Amino acid sequence: MIRRPALPPETLIPAVVLAVVLIAFLCTPLISGKALTTFDVYNTFQGLAQLGLLTLGLGVTMIAGEFDLSVVGTYALGGMIAVRTGQSSAILGVVLAVAAGATIGAVQGGLIARLRIPSLPVTLATYIALLGLTSAMSGGLSVTYTNTGATLWIDRHFASIFSTPSLVTLAGFVIAAAIFGGTRLGRGVRAIGGDRRASRVAGVRVERTLVGLFTVSGTLAALGGALYSYSYAAANPNPGLQPLILAAVGCLVGGVSLAGGRGVPIGLLAGALSVALLGQIDAITAIPDYYTELLYAALLGVIVAVDAPGLRRGIDRLRARTATTRIQDRRP
Amino acid sequence: MTAANNDHSPVMAAARDYPGGQASADTVRPTPTSAAGAAGRFLLWRGTDPLDIGIVIVVLAVIVTGALTTRFFSVANARAILASTSWVGITAIGATVVMIAGSAVSLAVSQTATVVAMIFLATQQFGLAAAIVLALLSGVAITALQGAVIGFWTANPIVLTIAAGFAIGGVATWISGGTTVYPQVVRFNGLNDTPLGLPLAVYILLALTAAAQWFLRRTTAGRHMYLIGENPRAARAAGVPVGRVTVIAWAIFGACIALTGVFLAAFNTSANAGLGGTLSLDAIAAVLAGGTAIGGGKGSALRTLGGALLISAISDLLLLRGFSTGIQLLVKGLLVGFVVIAVHVSSTRGRR
Numbered sequence: 039m040i041r042r043p044a045l046p047p048e049t050l051i052p053a054v055v056l057a058v059v060l061i062a063f064l065c066t067p068l069i070s071g072k073a074l075t076t077f078d079v080y081n082t083f084q085g086l087a088q089l090g091l092l093t094l095g096l097g098v099t100m101i102a103g104e105f106d107l108s109v110v111g112t113y114a115l116g117g118m119i120a121v122r123t124g125q126s127s128a129i130l131g132v133v134l135a136v137a138a139g140a141t142i143g144a145v146q147g148g149l150i151a152r153l154r155i156p157s158l159p160v161t162l163a164t165y166i167a168l169l170g171l172t173s174a175m176s177g178g179l180s181v182t183y184t185n186t187g188a189t190l191w192i193d194r195h196f197a198s199i200f201s202t203p204s205l206v207t208l209a210g211f212v213i214a215a216a217i218f219g220g221t222r223l224g225r226g227v228r229a230i231g232g233d234r235r236a237s238r239v240a241g242v243r244v245e246r247t248l249v250g251l252f253t254v255s256g257t258l259a260a261l262g263g264a265l266y267s268y269s270y271a272a273a274n275p276n277p278g279l280q281p282l283i284l285a286a287v288g289c290l291v292g293g294v295s296l297a298g299g300r301g302v303p304i305g306l307l308a309g310a311l312s313v314a315l316l317g318q319i320d321a322i323t324a325i326p327d328y329y330t331e332l333l334y335a336a337l338l339g340v341i342v343a344v345d346a347p348g349l350r351r352g353i354d355r356l357r358a359r360t361a362t363t364r365i366q367d368r369r370p
Numbered sequence: 371m372t373a374a375n376n377d378h379s380p381v382m383a384a385a386r387d388y389p390g391g392q393a394s395a396d397t398v399r400p401t402p403t404s405a406a407g408a409a410g411r412f413l414l415w416r417g418t419d420p421l422d423i424g425i426v427i428v429v430l431a432v433i434v435t436g437a438l439t440t441r442f443f444s445v446a447n448a449r450a451i452l453a454s455t456s457w458v459g460i461t462a463i464g465a466t467v468v469m470i471a472g473s474a475v476s477l478a479v480s481q482t483a484t485v486v487a488m489i490f491l492a493t494q495q496f497g498l499a500a501a502i503v504l505a506l507l508s509g510v511a512i513t514a515l516q517g518a519v520i521g522f523w524t525a526n527p528i529v530l531t532i533a534a535g536f537a538i539g540g541v542a543t544w545i546s547g548g549t550t551v552y553p554q555v556v557r558f559n560g561l562n563d564t565p566l567g568l569p570l571a572v573y574i575l576l577a578l579t580a581a582a583q584w585f586l587r588r589t590t591a592g593r594h595m596y597l598i599g600e601n602p603r604a605a606r607a608a609g610v611p612v613g614r615v616t617v618i619a620w621a622i623f624g625a626c627i628a629l630t631g632v633f634l635a636a637f638n639t640s641a642n643a644g645l646g647g648t649l650s651l652d653a654i655a656a657v658l659a660g661g662t663a664i665g666g667g668k669g670s671a672l673r674t675l676g677g678a679l680l681i682s683a684i685s686d687l688l689l690l691r692g693f694s695t696g697i698q699l700l701v702k703g704l705l706v707g708f709v710v711i712a713v714h715v716s717s718t719r720g721r722r
Contacts, residue, residue, distance in 0.1 A: 105528070149711065153711065153714060153715060154714075154718070155710065155711060155714045156664050156665060156714075158474065158475070158528075158664055159658050159664045159706070159710040160707060160710055160711070162651065162654060162655070162658070162706065163655075163658070163703050163704070163706035163707030163708075163710055164703065164707060165651075165703070166651070166655060166699055166700075166702055166703030166706060167699070167700050167702075167703025167704050167707065168703070169696075169699050169703070170695075170696045170697060170698065170699025170700030170701070170702065170703055171696065171700050172696070173694070173695060173696030173699060174694055174696030174697050174700060175696070176696075177694065177696075178694065178695055178696055275696070279477075279650075279651070283477075283532055283535075283536075286528075286529075286532060287532070290529060296526045296528060296529055297526065326543070326544075326548070327540075327543060327548070328539075328540040328541070328543040328544045328548070329540075330540075331536045331537070331539050331540030331543070332536070332537060332540040332541070332544075334533070334536040335533045335534070335536035335537035335540060337533075338529060338530075338532060338533030338536065339533050339537075341529060341533075342519070342525045342526065342529050342530050342533060343523075343525075345525070345526060345529070346519075346523040346524055346525040346526075347524050348522060348523040348524035348525070349523040349524075349525070352522075352523070
């Protein structure tokens with residue numbers, strides 16, 4: 039007797055989480071006593087822009103069964119390069135930041151794919167090195183972005199709820215969703231995450247795909263960092279682990295499994311949006327920080343339980359045992 | 371698992387600061403037939419790990435640069451290096467045990483150390499011994515609980531410890547009200563003593579390293595940890611109590627984190643939410659720089675001590691030569707990356 043859930047977890051988890059968070063967001067006036075405005079929605083999308091590209095980059099590597107911890111380092115470096123080189127021309131800064139991110143991602147991806155090294159230690163080393171590089175570039179201090187024209191331009195409101203960074207972020211998700219849904223690549227990436235050897239036998243170009251994925255994650259992280267530091271008119275040499283942790287939460291509530299082989303870009307978008315909404319709920323209701331921390335802990339705790347094979351085995355065994363006793367009970 | 375160090379040269383033998391037991395792939399080596407191989411044999415370098423060569427190069431580079439740097443080779447500086455290794459080193463020893471047992475890493479270390487420090491400071495009025503015992507117990511309980519979920523339910527350690535980090539941090543802020551914790555009475559001054567010119571934490575670190583080394587090599591539970599890290603399915607099939615052994619590994623980790631927390635508290639004399647700092651990643655970096663494999667089944671406490679000392683020595687050297695913290699971090703990252711790649715290449719040679 040095998041019962042299958044009506045929806046696969048990669049759809050179910052993000053759908054449920056997003057629905058719950060959205061309802062909570064719509065209920066915030068009950069606590070704050072003020073009606074929601076379009077500015078709250080705008081801020082939510084700003085939050086999405088802050089973490090969305092990072093989530094997408096981390097997410098695509100997680101779908102392939104890897105974990106790119108260095109994204110938060112690339113994020114910091116991208117912001118720093120953009121601010122340092124983009125004082126006169128914002129576009130030049132973004133281009134250089136993205137080029138650096140892509141290079142770092144490609145080198146890492148090459149090492150991980152060709153030598154078949156686990157990605158966690160390699161990307162951890164890269165993360166430490168990149169933080170050092172960013173800090174060395176700025177003398178360890180925050181660097182101000184003086185090009186106010188660019189900052190104003192970047193935070194223009196579109197349709198009163200979007201800005202350039204949030205539109206770029208959404209575009210990134212749409213493109214990723216199109217590629218994952220419309221080409222063989224999406225299935226290939228999931229296959230690599232599910233069973234690498236089998237996917238290689240089945241003809242998936244594992245090495246090339248992995249290098250591509252790490253290049254994408256580096257590029258997206260650097261782009262996200264550049265847009266963020268333009269928007270805040272400053273680059274922070276050490277954003278800490280918090281952006282990475284929140285992006286990982288976004289991925290996990292977006293239906294991606296750390297074991298790999300599961301997840302779609304739209305789920306990642308739902309996950310990132312949920313995290314952004316939670317941040318905005320925080321800001322509107324001014325509830326103490328630890329509520330959010332405990333909420334994240336509970337959310338991840340549920341995901342851990344859903345994803346733990348040992349727990350599932352234990353439940354199956356228990357169910358089998360009760361079924362046997364029931365049959366034995368029925369005997370005269 | 372046999373001791374598989376084929377030391378062909380005295381230089382290499384001296385450079386190996388870790389005794390055998392590393393389940394390395396260098397037991398079987400294809401005999402080199404090329405001219406380069408013959409040259410290699412002549413130089414007695416045949417069958418040497420790229421890892422060992424790499425470590426020797428790094429250590430030699432540090433020694434040479436150190437000799438050219440004023441005050442690097444001085445007793446005061448050696449003390450400074452040891453002292454700066456001690457806190458991260460103590461946690462890293464625990465992290466080594468967990469990594470060997472196949473649970474990879476914990477991202478909840480900083481929060482755990484912070485909470486333990488708060489508990490230690492808040493219980494000072496019960497006396498130093500009681501405060502230390504309470505701190506250790508809470509560290510062990512918090513961390514062993516995570517180990518139980520990982521060991522018995524095969525939960526993903528990264529996701530679980532991120533969740534645990536949020537939970538621990540959240541509960542700590544909730545109880546402390548988000549303020550800094552100060553002790554009512556100060557009984558911990560003894561912990562900041564420096565017998566023979568070295569902080570007490572250094573002696574604790576050395577004792578812990580020896581104890582962990584003995585535990586991993588000589589006890590059944592320790593040997594089981596290598597087996598679980600090497601191949602959990604085989605371990606289960608062989609009748610190893612995977613869940614229980616994993617909990618033991620995490621309990622040891624918890625005790626190590628708690629010790630670091632106690633020393634952090636005694637040194638800072640107060641504790642706020644940011645006390646743990648970057649301890650999580652610093653500890654992982656030390657373990658990886660020592661050459662313990664992230665996948666488990668390989669490594670040792672002595673290697674971690676070596677890795678932690680190497681990181682401290684290089685940071686100290688760069689500091690003496692006037693480089694910024696950024697450059698120190700950059701070099702640390704490159705060192706960790708280099709060792710990770712060398713360990714991987716040397717352990718999979720012949721298999722690929």
